[in-house]
Amino acid sequence: MEKKTRPIFVGGFPWLEPSDSLVATSSNHICRGYVIMPYSNSQVFCDACRDPLPQVARWTDSNRKVWCKFELPRGDSEESGTRLIYTGDSPSEQLITPIPLGSGISRSFLDELLEGAEAPTGSQREYSRIRDQIDTHIELINDLADRERSKKFYWEGDTEGLAIRSVRRVTSHWNRSAGRDQARIALIVKLARDISGTLRKVCDHPRVVLRRTREFQKLAKIQEVDPACLRWLAKQPGRDVYERAGARQELLGVVRKEDTDTLENRVVKDLLYRARIECANYVAIHREFSSHDRVRTVSSFRNQIIDWERTSDIHHAKRIIGAVQPNYVLLHEAKYRKLWEAYQLLLSQQKQKDDIWKWRDRTFSESCEIGCLSVLQRFSRSSMFSRSDVAIHSEAVTGRFISTLTEFGPAKLKSTGTRKQIVFCRGIQVNRYPYMPPGLFPLAADFVLVVESNNSAERLVPVWCFNQVNEAAFADGVLFLENKLNRLQQRSVIWPLILVYDSQQLQSNFFGNQGSIVNIDFPLAGSIPKLAPLLLGESIMP
Numbered sequence: 001m002e003k004k005t006r007p008i009f010v011g012g013f014p015w016l017e018p019s020d021s022l023v024a025t026s027s028n029h030i031c032r033g034y035v036i037m038p039y040s041n042s043q044v045f046c047d048a049c050r051d052p053l054p055q056v057a058r059w060t061d062s063n064r065k066v067w068c069k070f071e072l073p074r075g076d077s078e079e080s081g082t083r084l085i086y087t088g089d090s091p092s093e094q095l096i097t098p099i100p101l102g103s104g105i106s107r108s109f110l111d112e113l114l115e116g117a118e119a120p121t122g123s124q125r126e127y128s129r130i131r132d133q134i135d136t137h138i139e140l141i142n143d144l145a146d147r148e149r150s151k152k153f154y155w156e157g158d159t160e161g162l163a164i165r166s167v168r169r170v171t172s173h174w175n176r177s178a179g180r181d182q183a184r185i186a187l188i189v190k191l192a193r194d195i196s197g198t199l200r201k202v203c204d205h206p207r208v209v210l211r212r213t214r215e216f217q218k219l220a221k222i223q224e225v226d227p228a229c230l231r232w233l234a235k236q237p238g239r240d241v242y243e244r245a246g247a248r249q250e251l252l253g254v255v256r257k258e259d260t261d262t263l264e265n266r267v268v269k270d271l272l273y274r275a276r277i278e279c280a281n282y283v284a285i286h287r288e289f290s291s292h293d294r295v296r297t298v299s300s301f302r303n304q305i306i307d308w309e310r311t312s313d314i315h316h317a318k319r320i321i322g323a324v325q326p327n328y329v330l331l332h333e334a335k336y337r338k339l340w341e342a343y344q345l346l347l348s349q350q351k352q353k354d355d356i357w358k359w360r361d362r363t364f365s366e367s368c369e370i371g372c373l374s375v376l377q378r379f380s381r382s383s384m385f386s387r388s389d390v391a392i393h394s395e396a397v398t399g400r401f402i403s404t405l406t407e408f409g410p411a412k413l414k415s416t417g418t419r420k421q422i423v424f425c426r427g428i429q430v431n432r433y434p435y436m437p438p439g440l441f442p443l444a445a446d447f448v449l450v451v452e453s454n455n456s457a458e459r460l461v462p463v464w465c466f467n468q469v470n471e472a473a474f475a476d477g478v479l480f481l482e483n484k485l486n487r488l489q490q491r492s493v494i495w496p497l498i499l500v501y502d503s504q505q506l507q508s509n510f511f512g513n514q515g516s517i518v519n520i521d522f523p524l525a526g527s528i529p530k531l532a533p534l535l536l537g538e539s540i541m542p
Helices: 107-115 123-146 167-178 187-194 196-204 227-234 263-285 293-311 328-332 334-358 360-379 427-432 438-443 471-486 524-536
Strands: 009-011 034-038 055-060 066-071 080-087 094-101 157-159 162-166 209-218 250-259 389-397 400-402 411-413 421-426 447-452 457-466 497-501 508-510 515-520
Touching: 055 427, 055 438, 107 123, 107 263, 107 334, 123 162, 123 167, 123 263, 123 334, 123 360, 123 389, 123 497, 162 167, 167 360, 167 389, 167 524, 187 196, 187 263, 187 293, 187 334, 196 263, 196 293, 196 334, 227 250, 263 293, 263 328, 263 334, 328 334, 334 360, 334 389, 360 400, 360 411, 360 421, 360 447, 360 457, 360 524, 421 427, 427 438, 438 457, 438 471, 447 524, 471 508, 471 515, 497 524, 515 524
Parallel strands: 457 497, 497 515
Antiparallel strands: 009 034, 034 066, 055 066, 080 094, 157 162, 162 389, 209 250, 389 400, 411 421, 421 447, 447 457, 508 515
């Protein structure tokens, strides 16, 4: 009997539905990938990531059919694809469907490419700026998660794997990041200070082992032979050893030679390589602070690594393939143990960056979300919003650190003299908001700002964020969004906002000048505060 597959639709924009004709059939049609399928209580996976795909929308169509929308990661090449894994009609039935992914590049390949480039151009420059934004966001979140500061009016702490921080703290930390005139402390800075001396000692005098090899030697110098040497000797022509040694009077013998190709030296070699890449990343992000002590320290550390890789016997060790199971030397010898601990930290950080890189659109939207929260905090007085908690994961889940459990209370604007309040709705939470038009549910906005007045929504600002777009496909996608918004009954109160990263040429108005496409530059903390009139509305700005 032939298996029945659930209908699957892949869209290149968050607002597309199954009934739309703009269905993605290749990577070129995808600006931000989504898969749409009938509702099921089971999780959906794909080969490109380890976590279940995040659900971003759920709605009921005119035929009373319930649909779900899941976001897809980006691929590692211009034409990428993956296998979608989901359950069929029976919970025990597993179905697999090949689907396209958005075009991209792998993080490890990009780091190697940029590390060797003097001045990135074209697509290299585009990916370089995306990398800077992603890494800066990771540093910001790690700073928040590492330090807890409980005060009189709110509690902060860690519980059940989540770091609980107040909205006030998160937004103030974001605002301070825009005015920083120095390079941030980072893992590579700590490693440059802590392990530089140890690395020098190990690279100058690496641990060696004696390995037995067979070589041709003069008769007088042979000290050891093994069965293989004797078998070779027996096959040579001649009546005695001297005749079998031939004109050069050489025989095959065993030689013991020092060799640096050990597991611990392979780890050190990989540590040098990964640290060099990370140094290049740090210097590129903080290029404006090249005279700062931290940047100079990291730059000097990188130069030392390049010299060690060229001159040390460590470079004779083979490259590591796969996971490493530490041996006795890595665990118990002081020098190598310190380098093994540093290697583990660096490996963990780079794995985190590799995972986030696939979900960079969601990471960018989280950065924009924090930026918009800071705008709201700036113009609001003391309210439930300021006292809301932000739950932060220690590691990103499908590109986001802020937990889906996080919700924000209503904010009240300063000195407006009215009872208006603003509600910040996150993604999938729009279904639970009473004044949200159902027509917005399938459009899968990253977040929505709602201005409430007299028990109704006076202004709705759905926001979509794009970290990287295909300009040709983007124009068609915006037209589809306009058509969908025009069909909504409350279209007069909807002011859509599309944020695009490092794409000044796309900045324009749409939807009868109610909607705006706004370019966001790096650093985001310097660009997003300018969005206040678009988010809150000029008529209600304090």
